[in-house]
Amino acid sequence: MAAAVGSPAPDFTARNQHGEQVRLSDYAGRRDVVLVFYPYAFSQVCTSELAALRDRPELLAAAEFLAISCDPMYTLRAYADAQKLEFGLLSDFWPHGAIASAYGVFDADRGCAVRGTFVVDRTGVIRWSVVNPIPEARDLDDYAAVLASLAGDLG
Structure with a gap:
């Protein structure tokens, strides 16, 4: 069962495609975060989804986007370079699937x-x-609507 809306997000630390440690709780008080779990780097649907996200700079500016897969960090670096993905790609490789399991x-x-x-x-x-x-595939317009409502909550 997926982590429930209204509950605290399970915290985690993972390496991004550059080998840097990223901790979810480091964004607390600073930014909304969108966690985008996807099955495999270089697969057709995943690539089209993440490329569509890359091509929506206004959406990327609205929150911190962290795309998470069980691929190794080096695969994610090659994938980010090949697809020109500049947002964080996090490796849930080891312990294998621990972040995805928590969610x-x-x-x-x-x-x-x-x-x-x-x-x-x-x-x-x-x-x-x-x-x-x-x-x-998921609908990016859904992300935009949710982030806009959160921005309205701040005003």
Whole structure:
């Protein structure tokens, strides 16, 4: 079962595609965060989803986007370079799938995350989520609407 809206977001530390440590709780009080779990770097649907996100600079400016897969850090670096992805790609490689498991989106049979997205507000609470089956892409306009509503909450 996916982490519930209204509950505290499970904290984690992971390495991004540059080998830097990223901790979710470091964004507390500073920025809303969108966690985008995806199955595999270089796969067709994942690449189209993350490229669509890359091509929405206004959306990327609205929050910190962290895309998370069970791929190794070096694969994520090659993937980010090949696709010109400048937002954080986090490796959930070891312990394998621990972050995805904490959010309830790890498919143990396939050894990867399903397409789960969680919007975490500045207080560290999950404000919105969606979980899609692996072959089904998510709608970026949904992210935009949720982030706009959070921005309105600040005003």
